[in-house]
Amino acid sequence: MFGCCIAGRLLQTNLQQVDETHALFELPQASAINHICVFLLGTIPFPDGYGATVHFFWPGKGFQLLGMLSNEKPSAIFRLRGTFTSNPTSASSHTQNAFSSTYSAQNLDAGLTAILGLSIEPLDQIQAQMSMLNSVPARDTPDLTKDPSLFADRIVNHLFNYVSSFIGGSGKVTPDVMIPMSVIGKWYENFLSKVRAGGIGFLERGD
Template structure:
């Protein structure tokens, strides 16, 4: 039902079933993980009114609620920022995922990516409490199209301004070469593919 892919690694479909509503992936060499993708394989949908919360467990640091999956949102990309703040939602799944192996694997640790199938209203309530300082699903900023568009235009404006000498301001008379716009577009899309649109909120 689920698949997982850590950036730079092969696709994982070797999910371990705990019970009817909990399952997990083992993620070896966890210290090298920056981004990961979780998705439905498309073979078995969620029952009506249900989805799954996605949890990340780092041995010794605790659980982190990353986000959710649903039939309407069958995939999500998460950026791990090294911040492990245990929320009540993650703690609620701690017992279910405690059976997952998390022992040291040589010089590195094996982390756990847990999935808990729950009613959608309950999932939405949990996800709404995810602190902005921890990992967030890529694309969250797109919930407000107007704000997202404004941030994209501001990003382009700031990028083009970097090529202007003197006063450092872009005036209506300035002719911007298309090569600069193309370069901005390629850089912009590279950032989106790598970690979603969160960089727009940070002003990167």
């Protein structure tokens, strides 16, 4: 159902089932990971009214909620290096316990292997968690206008998520999927419209 990809590595589909609603990927050599892409393979959609929260366990540092996936948002890119902040209050204790027990039981080598966890939950619960995740103080929000590389990263991430929504139902993910230029043009129009309407804050919110 899920896949993940790290730049310079093979596509991972070796998902490990924890229970009926939780699954995980092991991420070896985690200290070398900058970004990770998580996506639906297109073979099995979420049940109506459900999606998945995406979680990251870093050995010795704890728990982090990264974001979400749904049938309407079948893929997302998350930046890991330099952004880890433990936020256990943004997810249910059941979710934390499901992954934490597996994490401890596997006796992972600290600093080398991390865990990417996926928790299937009702969309209303997911939205509540995302609201908590996004409600960071303004002083903690990076100023994209002063960091060109981060600004570029957010734009590419926004484009990727937009374009990937058009191939979410293809049934499989391959590097040879063709995207019509009209899709890129439509993204560009929408992107400029959002910038003109409210600035670039939507890039941090993931809108």
